[in-house]
Amino acid sequence: MPRIIAVSNQKGGVGKTTTAVNLATALALEDFMVLLIDLDPQGNASSGLSVPKTEVSVGVADVLLGFREMPDAVVPTCVDGLHLLPATRELIGLEIELVEASRREYRIKRALSAHAAPYDFVIIDCPPSLNMLTINGLAAADGVLIPVQAEYYAMEGLSELLRAMNQIQKGGLNRELRREGILLTMVDRRTRLCRDVVDQLREVFGTEVFQTEIPRNVRLGEAPSFGRPVHAYDPLCRGAISYTNLALELLDRIGCEADDEDTAAHTEQNLVRSQEAS
Ligand SMILES: Nc1ncnc2c1ncn2[C@@H]1O[C@H](COP(=O)(O)OP(=O)(O)OP(=O)(O)O)[C@@H](O)[C@H]1O
Ligand SMILES: [Mg+2]
Numbered sequence: 001m002p003r004i005i006a007v008s009n010q011k012g013g014v015g016k017t018t019t020a021v022n023l024a025t026a027l028a029l030e031d032f033m034v035l036l037i038d039l040d041p042q043g044n045a046s047s048g049l050s051v052p053k054t055e056v057s058v059g060v061a062d063v064l065l066g067f068r069e070m071p072d073a074v075v076p077t078c079v080d081g082l083h084l085l086p087a088t089r090e091l092i093g094l095e096i097e098l099v100e101a102s103r104r105e106y107r108i109k110r111a112l113s114a115h116a117a118p119y120d121f122v123i124i125d126c127p128p129s130l131n132m133l134t135i136n137g138l139a140a141a142d143g144v145l146i147p148v149q150a151e152y153y154a155m156e157g158l159s160e161l162l163r164a165m166n167q168i169q170k171g172g173l174n175r176e177l178r179r180e181g182i183l184l185t186m187v188d189r190r191t192r193l194c195r196d197v198v199d200q201l202r203e204v205f206g207t208e209v210f211q212t213e214i215p216r217n218v219r220l221g222e223a224p225s226f227g228r229p230v231h232a233y234d235p236l237c238r239g240a241i242s243y244t245n246l247a248l249e250l251l252d253r254i255g256c257e258a259d260d261e262d263t264a265a266h267t268e269q270n271l272v273r274s275q276e277a278s
Contacts, residue, residue: 002035002119003254004112005180006141010164011157012128014149015185017044018220019246020125022239023145025229026247028082032120035074035083037108039137040127041094043087049077050227051086059088064107064136065097070115078232083119095132104132105173109140130164138165139173143180147214148201150187150194155201158182179208181253183246187213212246215239 007020017040024036037060038045043053053059056075062068063085074083098104108124116122124137138144146161148154162179169177182205188194202209214220217239223230230240 002112002116002122003143004116004122004124004141006124006126006134006137006144007147008124008126008134008137008144009146009148009157009161010128010130010134011149011153011161014157015147015183015214016128017048017125018224019145019147019183019185019214019243020123021045021048021224021229022220022231022243023246023250024082024121024123025079025231026243027121027123027250028079029231029244030247030251031081033081033083033118034121034123035085035116035119036077037085037122037124037137038087039091039108039124039133040087041091041133042127043091044224045125046084046086048224048227049079049082049084049229051075051077051084053087053089053091056086056088059086059091060108061088061090061094063111064094064133065090065101066107070111079229091133098132105135105139108136112140130161135168135173138168138177141174141177143178145180145183147183147185150184150197150201150213152193152197154197155204158201180250182209183212183214184209185214186216188216210246210249212242212249214242214246217242 007016009016020036024034028034036045039060046053058068058073063070063073074085077084126134126137148158165177168174184198215238217237219234219237220230220239223233226233
């Protein structure tokens with residue numbers, strides 16, 4: 001079965017979607033089969049991969065409501081080995097429709113139990129709130145990757161999320177749920193505040209914080225407007241390199257290290273393929 005990673009933080013604009021899209025891409029470029037699930041009604045992960053929610057009729061909402069089986073809603077992307085379960089307009093207001101549904105917290109978990117076998121990784125982009133969509137993501141996940149923006153209010157958002165994760169574990173929704181790691185995003189080491197926040201987080205959470213830091217990088221902000229992951233937009237920019245490093249660090253942590261010699265060659269070949277396709 002795949003490793004299922006929810007990218008979550010109820011604080012808005014901290015780099016969840018940027019991380020979900022580019023980590024999923026980096027893993028696919030290492031030759032893993034990856035499914036990215038867009039659980040956010042904003043549909044940013046979908047549009048960031050050229051699948052705008054206004055242009056697809058079947059998506060994750062249909063799976064949540066039991067109208068479609070997951071494989072009928074999954075689409076390929078411009079990256080070889082990366083599939084997307086997109087958001088559609090129906091995701092807006094879906095929570096209300098789910099109120100009466102049985103086992104409504106486990107809809108994604110059920111779909112993945114039945115259909116995720118072909119994948120090595122499932123990455124779930126969660127919305128910026130702790131609603132039923134996020135709960136579906138956290139109930140299905142093995143681990144939560146928590147992007148934290150290196151700024152003043154970072155700790156506040158983080159402690160709320162950790163409390164919620166605790167409730168999910170203790171309440172029995174997902175007793176196995178673990179922290180996959182805390183990822184520092186939009187890091188700008190030129191500012192003192194940023195350096196202080198980074199130091200404080202590393203002091204409090206130690207090795208739970210990924211060594212890899214995602215720098216503030218203009219290319220990461222530009223890529224989604226071209227409907228591409230950063231690796232297909234500017235593969236040599238600092239943003240692309242940092243997400244590749246994150247993927248390698250994650251693989252190392254979970255003991256599924258990519259073969260070092262092969263890695264560079266594969267990444268290069270796959271980049272060429274994904275750029276030709278886009
Ligand atoms: N490392 C970075 N450098 C520069 N810009 C970034 C970086 N990471 C994210 N951004 C930009 O910051 C904005 C917020 O990022 P993103 O959409 O990934 O956050 P989010 O947590 O998913 O937001 P939301 O809570 O709304 O879902 C976007 O415009 C994105 O392009
Ligand atoms: Mg987002």
